[in-house]
Amino acid sequence: MLEAARERFAADGYERATIRAIAKDANIDPSMVMRYYGNKEGLFAAAVTIDLRLPDxxxxxxxxxxxxxxxxxxxxxxxxxxxxxxxxxxxxxxxxxxxxxxxxxxxxxxxxxxxxxxxxxxxxxxxxxxxxxxxxxxxxxxxxxxxxxxxxxxxxxxxxxxxxxxxxxxxxxx
Incomplete structure (x- = not known):
């Protein structure tokens, strides 16, 4: 689900990405996204945890x-x-x-x-x-x-x- 969200957010941007499209990409029911993440903002926050892995x-x-x-x-x-x-x-x-x-x-x-x-x-x-x-x-x-x-x-x-x-x-x- 998170991988599908990352790909969809990257391709469509935040505003155009939808829960339905992300769920379809992940082959799951949209209600599962809502169950685990509450809303699009919650899904985005989980999907884009960024570690730049900067050199020490x-x-x-x-x-x-x-x-x-x-x-x-x-x-x-x-x-x-x-x-x-x-x-x-x-x-x-x-x-x-x-x-x-x-x-x-x-x-x-x-x-x-x-x-x-x-x-x-x-x-x-x-x-x-x-x-x-x-x-x-x-x-x-x-x-x-x-x-x-x-x-x-x-x-x-x-x-x-x-x-x-x-x-x-x-x-x-x-």
């Missing part, structure tokens, strides 16, 4: 954190259409936005904290990192801009990694 910050060198993080994100986006569903829903639905904010708070902020030269700047820098990575994900995997889709992953990493590196480790701009 201690295993990353300060000089290569940008490249490592961008490479990791491309791997995650290529392997996981749940992230596409979450991005679609987060942009259009308050529950989805709150889910994404939780991922940011619990997973991205701690990584930024390890590399940021000033602890007070961690939230802003983590937000800048997220803006770059989510912006690329939006244009490549959701909106499917032809140049973003056609770009080889290595080329995209080469463009984004220096920016992510700067956001995480550079001195505050004057």
């Amino acid at each position: 910050p201690a295993s990353l060198s300060r000089e290569e954190v940008g490249r490592a993080l961008v490479t990791h994100f491309f791997t995650m986006w290529e392997e996981n259409d749940v992230l596409t569903a979450l991005l679609r829903v987060g942009a259009t639905n308050q529950d989805g936005a709150e889910r994404m904010q939780g991922v940011f708070r619990e997973q991205v902020l701690p990584l930024a904290h390890r590399f940021c030269p000033d602890p007070e700047q961690v939230p802003a820098r983590a937000a800048l990192v997220s803006s770059q990575l989510l912006g690329m994900a939006l244009t490549r995997y959701v909106l499917r801009f032809p140049p973003a889709v056609a770009m080889h992953t290595e080329e995209a990493v080469a463009w984004l990694a220096p920016t992510i590196q700067r956001y995480l480790t550079a001195p505050y701009p004057q």
Whole structure:
């Protein structure tokens, strides 16, 4: 049931995905979805539990954190259409936005904290990192801009990694 929900949310987005369609995909009665998850929001919350599986910050060198993080994100986006569903829903639905904010708070902020030269700047820098990575994900995997889709992953990493590196480790701009 959860796999069918993930696939349907990724394909249709939150607003267009229906309990009936998800139940049909899972070959179950729609009442079973309601029984276990209560409503579409409950099903979505269960289906899109996200662990970015970020590398252990201690295993990353300060000089290569940008490249490592961008490479990791491309791997995650290529392997996981749940992230596409979450991005679609987060942009259009308050529950989805709150889910994404939780991922940011619990997973991205701690990584930024390890590399940021000033602890007070961690939230802003983590937000800048997220803006770059989510912006690329939006244009490549959701909106499917032809140049973003056609770009080889290595080329995209080469463009984004220096920016992510700067956001995480550079001195505050004057």
